[in-house]
Amino acid sequence: MSAGVGAIVLVGRILFSVFFVRSGWGHIKRAEGMIGYARSAELPLPILAGWPAGGWLLAASASIALGIWPDIGALMVGAFVIPAAWYFHRYWTIDDPEGRRTQALAFYRNVEILGAALVMFGLFGWAGHSLRFAVTGAATKW
Numbered sequence: 001m002s003a004g005v006g007a008i009v010l011v012g013r014i015l016f017s018v019f020f021v022r023s024g025w026g027h028i029k030r031a032e033g034m035i036g037y038a039r040s041a042e043l044p045l046p047i048l049a050g051w052p053a054g055g056w057l058l059a060a061s062a063s064i065a066l067g068i069w070p071d072i073g074a075l076m077v078g079a080f081v082i083p084a085a086w087y088f089h090r091y092w093t094i095d096d097p098e099g100r101r102t103q104a105l106a107f108y109r110n111v112e113i114l115g116a117a118l119v120m121f122g123l124f125g126w127a128g129h130s131l132r133f134a135v136t137g138a139a140t141k142w
Contacts, residue, residue: 006132009123013070016116017061020077024057041087056080064120067134071124078117085110 001009027034031050038049056076063073089110091103129137 001127001130001132003132009131010067010133013067013120014065016120017065019113020057020061024054024061027051027054027057029054038087043083043087053080067131068136069139070131070134071121071138071140074117074120074124078114078121081110081113081117085114 027049028051031054034049034053035046038046043049057080060073060076060080062068063076064070085107089103089107091100091107094100094103124131124138125140127138128141131137
């Protein structure tokens, strides 16, 4: 991987991670509210929506942005957005058109994030330790 391509991928890794740093910090800072919302959405273990989810997102973000097994960080993001979409953005159960539209946007944003996370997982695994501007490179090698 050339230095130019590596720099572009680095910028993409950082920009992608910004969203999850903000979200992770929000889960930690507003843990009680997150747990209450998770309880109302019938998440099986609502306590996970507080600081554990925040820590998970911060770890995933650091992994991707710093290049410390970024493939694992990408999978961590993917693992987060699947239950987030399913439990918190069930637009198909909402009758109010505005509420339905809002939740559909959030649901499909999570689907898009899952797609991007899977692409990154594949890219990082393919690049292996030749991923530029990374502390360790990928944990997997394709």
